Amino acid sequence: MNYQVILPAAGQGKRMGAGKNKLLLEIGNVPVFIHTLRVFESDPECTGIYLAINPQDEEEIRILLKEHQITKVAAMAEGGQERQHSVYNAAKAASGEQVVLVHDAARPFITRDLLQPLVKAAWEKGAAVLAVPLKDTVKKADGNLITETLERSCLWAVQTPQAFRVSSLLEAHRKAEEDGFLGTDDASLVERLGNEVVIVQGSYDNIKLTTPEDIYFAEAIIKKRSHI
Template sequence: MIVNYTVVIPAAGQGKRMNAGKNKQFIKLEHKPIIIHTLSVFQSDASCSEIVLVANQNELEDLTGLMNEYKIDKVSSIVCGGKERQHSVYEGLKAVKREQIVLIHDGARPFIKHEQIRDVTVKASDTGAAVVAVPIKDTVKKVEDETIVETVERSSLWAVQTPQAFRLPLILKAHKQAEEKRILGTDDASLVEQIGHAVSIVMGDYRNIKLTTPEDLLFAKAIIEERNEGFK
């Protein structure tokens, strides 16, 4: 089954935990900025109809230049982000031109595969809302005042990634209500949960990491090296 989609990619965060002195989206991996690695995945996916990129006001010109340099022509618009990621996503959603399934994907998560994109898109087409996630592997403890108070049963716990996929009217409704009620969710799926709509899970990939800290760049380089070895 093939489901066409639009993807909104928030890339307006400053990434302070990366300690790079600049937006982490511009950090280079294998001579290309992180954001280009991410965009290239969707550019090469035949099911992707449109990309909406959300950026900082002072980086619009630089990003436009990168789109031209790397021939990312599926970007229909680059819009200014808001104070929080949630606000940026909402601005991106309002710029979507096609009323179809819309994906929301972190700009600093460059290792998503077409397989997971297809799975989450098809599931959202069926159920209205779906996210990519992986079962957690570590033991989880609930802590208060630096003391363990509970060991959490992990068999039902999943670590949620992106993309998260929704029918466009549903996610717009969820964001509109969150804005009206001044709700700041932990992710876009949580806003859909707030309006009473169930969110489905599809299996992700542990390599689909978000690059947040300097240590993550070490993992990113290892993933790239592994992929390059696979082509030899």
């Protein structure tokens, strides 16, 4: 089933501390965001890629897209102050297909086999996210005093892509903006409207590159894959 994908890529990478957008750092000699783009470029069911970018990264990104023969970028929108604003800016440009994915450009290890179950679930239920069962025990605390140990068997670490019917994503973002609501992912904007979001099992390799040690994990994943 066809889909389009929105890739928010307009962050600052502050926690990575590289002095520039972490997406332009290389792992395995290829920039992070190019790894991500290649997955969608090579998927025949992806009909268009919508990027949200910082104006100061635009020239470098355009050069890299050309160099790595990425041809499916249908539009580049300007990023916003927060990730949510970047996604909404890019979502306004996406139209046509019935299902749209939102995927962090900072998650380069997404694999194609995970995409179709997600797209199908979103088409049937309205919205779906990839997630993996939590490995750690999670506790709530008031300051440094524990108040509750959460039941791990019903906790999930949510990833991207998150998939939506196009109308559902646009409506959720419009309403969030209207209400001044800022969420840390797109599904939460749909959930707050009382709409169902289903979980599709993701992969523990599908990490988001956030802090410097994630680069070591990323190099290890690349090495593992090159041996398969």
